[in-house]
Amino acid sequence: MKRLSGFGKGLLLFSLFSFIFVFSVFSQNTSESQPNIVFFFVDDMGWTDTSVPFYTEITELNKRYTTPNMERLANEGMKFTQAYAYAVCSPSRVSLLTGVNAARHRVTNWTLRKDQSPDDDIPVVKSPDWNLNGLSPDRSVPRTFYSPTLPAELKKLGYKTIHVGKAHFGSMGTPGENPLNLGFDVNIGGHAAGGPGSYWGTKDFSAAWRTNGEHVWDVPGLEAYHGQDIYLTEALTLEAKKALTEAVEEERPFYLYMSHYAIHAPWERDDRFYQKYADQGLTEREATYASMIEAMDKSLGDLMNHLEELGVSDNTIVVFMSDNGVHKEVPQNLPLRGYKLSPYEGGIRVPLIVKWPEVVMPNSQNEDYVFIDDIFPTFLEMAGQVEIQEKYEIEGESFVTSLIEGEKGNQERSILWHYPNTYYNPPYSILRKGNYKLIYHHADQKLELFNIANDISETRDLSKVQKLKTIEMALLMTGLLQQREAQMPINKETGLPVPYPSAVID
Numbered sequence: 001m002k003r004l005s006g007f008g009k010g011l012l013l014f015s016l017f018s019f020i021f022v023f024s025v026f027s028q029n030t031s032e033s034q035p036n037i038v039f040f041f042v043d044d045m046g047w048t049d050t051s052v053p054f055y056t057e058i059t060e061l062n063k064r065y066t067t068p069n070m071e072r073l074a075n076e077g078m079k080f081t082q083a084y085a086y087a088v089c090s091p092s093r094v095s096l097l098t099g100v101n102a103a104r105h106r107v108t109n110w111t112l113r114k115d116q117s118p119d120d121d122i123p124v125v126k127s128p129d130w131n132l133n134g135l136s137p138d139r140s141v142p143r144t145f146y147s148p149t150l151p152a153e154l155k156k157l158g159y160k161t162i163h164v165g166k167a168h169f170g171s172m173g174t175p176g177e178n179p180l181n182l183g184f185d186v187n188i189g190g191h192a193a194g195g196p197g198s199y200w201g202t203k204d205f206s207a208a209w210r211t212n213g214e215h216v217w218d219v220p221g222l223e224a225y226h227g228q229d230i231y232l233t234e235a236l237t238l239e240a241k242k243a244l245t246e247a248v249e250e251e252r253p254f255y256l257y258m259s260h261y262a263i264h265a266p267w268e269r270d271d272r273f274y275q276k277y278a279d280q281g282l283t284e285r286e287a288t289y290a291s292m293i294e295a296m297d298k299s300l301g302d303l304m305n306h307l308e309e310l311g312v313s314d315n316t317i318v319v320f321m322s323d324n325g326v327h328k329e330v331p332q333n334l335p336l337r338g339y340k341l342s343p344y345e346g347g348i349r350v351p352l353i354v355k356w357p358e359v360v361m362p363n364s365q366n367e368d369y370v371f372i373d374d375i376f377p378t379f380l381e382m383a384g385q386v387e388i389q390e391k392y393e394i395e396g397e398s399f400v401t402s403l404i405e406g407e408k409g410n411q412e413r414s415i416l417w418h419y420p421n422t423y424y425n426p427p428y429s430i431l432r433k434g435n436y437k438l439i440y441h442h443a444d445q446k447l448e449l450f451n452i453a454n455d456i457s458e459t460r461d462l463s464k465v466q467k468l469k470t471i472e473m474a475l476l477m478t479g480l481l482q483q484r485e486a487q488m489p490i491n492k493e494t495g496l497p498v499p500y501p502s503a504v505i506d
Contacts, residue, residue, distance in 0.1 A: 034158065034253040035356070036316040037379055038307070040300055041096075041257065043089065043166055043195075043264040044340060046326035046333035047349045049293055054081050054351055055456075061331060064282075066273075066294050069301030070353065073320055075363050077355030078403060082369035084432070085324050086417060087340060087347035087425075089194050089264075092323040092372050093168055094135045097182065098147040099376030099394030103418035103429075103486035105145040106131040110194050110423075112216070114173040115143070119422045124443045125498060127421045128487035134170035137181045141174050148392060150376050151255060152183025157383050160252045162186040164240040165259035168194040172216070184257070188239045193217045196261040199268040199292075201230040210266070219261070231270045233262050233292075237299040241306045248310045255379070258303065263292040265327065270295040289330050314357045317382055321372070322350040337458045341425040343439045344458050348417065348430070356382070360403050369432060370399050371415045395484070416480045420489045420498075427489045429501070431477040438463075438473035440501040442489050447474060447501060471505050478502035 047054050048061040052070045055062075085092040090110045091102040102108050109127075110118060111134040119127040129143065136144035151161035163179040167190030170176020177192035197207030197217040204226040207217040225235045240258055247254035269288040273295060277287035300320065307313040325347040326332070328339040338344030352370065354360055373396035377388045381400045385391075388398060397413070417430035420442065427442040435453035440446075449463040449470045463470045478500040481488075488497035 033315060034383055036247075036254050036256075036307075036312055037154075037159075037382060038256045038258060038303065038316060038318045039375070039379070040303070040318060040320045041165075041259045042296055042320070042322045043259075043261055044324060044327055045263055045293070045296075045322035045351065046330075046346065047336060047351055048333045049263070049326060050297075050351060052079065052351065052353070054079065055335065059334060061333065064277075064280075064286075064331075065290055067297040069297045069304065070320065070351075072304070073300065073318060073353050073355055076357075077318070077353050077362065078360045078364045078366050080352040080354070080366045080368065080370055082367055083321065083350050083352030083371075084348050084369060084415065085322065085350045085372040087324050087342060087419065088423075089323050090134060090168055091419075094145060095373045095396070096375040097135060097149045097151070097169065098145070099150075099373055099392060099396035100145070100147055101373055101395035101416060101418075101484060103416055103481060104395070104484040105135075105147070106487060107134050107145055108419055108487075109421040111168065111171045112192060112194065114171045116171075117421075117423075120424070122422045122426065122443070123492075125422065125427060125489040125491055127423075127427070127489055128497070130421065130487060132171065133174050134176045135182065136170055136174055136176040138175050141176070144170065144174065144176060149183045150379060151179075151257070153380055153385070154255045154383055155183055155185070157380075157385060158253060159383065160185050160247045160250065160254045162188075162240070162243045162247065162254060162256045163190050163259070164188045164243065164256065165190060165236050166194065166196075166261045166264075167191055167259070186243055187221070188243065189219050189221050189236055189261075190259070191220050195264045195266070196232055198266065199232040199262070199270070201225045201228040201232070201235060205232055205235075207266075231272070231295055233260060233270070233295045233299050236260065237302050240303060244303075244306060244310065248312055253383075255383075256303075258299075260296055260299065262296045263289065265329075267292065267330070272298075285329070286331065316357070318355040319375075319379075320351065320353040321375075323372075325349065335457045341419075341423070343417070343419070343425075343428045343430050343441075345452070345456065354403060356403060366402060368399065368402055368411070369413070369415065370402075371396065373397075373415075374399055414476060414480065416477065416484075418481065418484075418486050420487050422489065427498075429477060429481065429486075431473055431480070433473065433476065436469060436473060438470065438477060438501075440474070440477060440504075442498045445498065445504045447504065449473065467506070474501040474505045 163184040172192040205219040273291040277290040336346035338346035377398040
């Protein structure tokens with residue numbers, strides 16, 4: 001037998017140590033010391049809407065916004081610079097709850113009223129019959145998607161599951177509108193609507209004062225704060241702290257889905273933070289938006305402090321993420337191109353930070369591209385679930401190994417976005433594989449190819465220059481769309497679905 005060199009022995013010992021470390025982590029996860037999980041989920045927050053830089057350079061918006069608690073979380077955890085969600089809220093929320101890609105679950109746009117689509121009437125194409133009623137625990141509800149859900153699976157592992165804030169999983173009048181029907185033990189403030197009536201307690205968090213008495217957008221369950229001079233973000237945080245205290249007193253591991261309505265419209269200033277931004281010369285809209293971001297950041301800090309006060313911080317994973325990019329009416333997240341609902345990086349690239357005490361290296365950075373579909377298997381693996389890919393029919397992939405070992409994941413992995421809808425932006429599909437990103441615009445059946453590593457602003461379309469790469473990506477996109485039985489928009493003239501991208505390559 002060949003004798004190992006000193007280097008070889010060291011490598012063997014290192015590998016053995018790594019195996020023992022990983023084994024011990026998962027042994028703990030499946031024992032009484034299961035980690036608590038807090039998923040701090042923000043609405044419509046862009047990649048650079050923070051003082052934490054996710055780009056290689058400090059941006060102007062990084063300098064503008066004050067988010068010390070995001071900085072604290074990043075210093076204590078791992079920052080992902082290439083994290084992605086869908087370009088609009090409901091698809092992101094259904095995918096994180098199920099691990100299923102939007103092309104297959106077909107909740108491809110935002111939901112609200114039962115059997116009613118928000119899609120616009122545009123030239124050339126119309127939307128397919130997508131699942132406009134959202135996620136459902138009942139298979140019999142028409143135009144919904146049925147699937148095991150993350151909170152329900154965590155409950156099986158012994159977790160108390162807490163929902164606070166925005167739900168937006170299912171349409172009004174369907175069982176999916178209530179988080180309690182989707183596996184949560186507690187629901188505070190969640191219902192069918194994707195935005196709040198108001199952020200102001202003095203307005204009872206209601207839209208009635210600005211929508212001629214309509215109450216569709218009113219935030220439920222916060223009557224104790226009605227008429228008070230309190231901001232919605234603060235009220236939800238206070239309720240979340242109460243729920244955490246109860247879970248700790250019950251001596252149960254908990255999953256807190258802290259899903260803020262912020263920083264979604266309506267843009268209403270938080271007076272605790274507004275004036276300092278106005279004094280810097282920002283416009284009223286800009287200062288208002290900045291105050292909403294800082295209010296959200298205060299909530300993050302308050303929850304992290306509360307975990308320490310409860311004595312559970314060392315056994316609690318905290319994950320920060322946004323559901324899509326920024327709205328077109330707020331500052332663009334340069335150097336990214338595009339906004340919410342668009343196929344460009346400004347619509348889909350989002351901040352992601354993971355703190356896992358004694359597991360994830362503090363103040364570390366990960367450049368793997370990860371997707372919101374991955375939250376479902378990642379959290380289940382964190383909680384001790386095994387054989388996830390074998391047990392569930394999902395497209396998401398756990399990134400736990402990347403977190404623990406700090407190694408690069410699959411850099412040639414294919415991730416797919418599919419938006420066959422006509423709301424606000426013409427329909428499209430996107431494929432990211434390696435450094436390349438292909439966009440297929442359904443209405444005019446055009447392709448765009450970008451090298452994201454070299455051109456993060458997506459200014460140079462390479463589809464005519466790198467034809468072989470374009471063909472390769474188009475064929476791969478077609479295969480994934482077919483595999484997931486993706487719906488395509490309907491050509492108004494022919495009445496037929498728009499062809500897959502393989503049909504339009506030169």
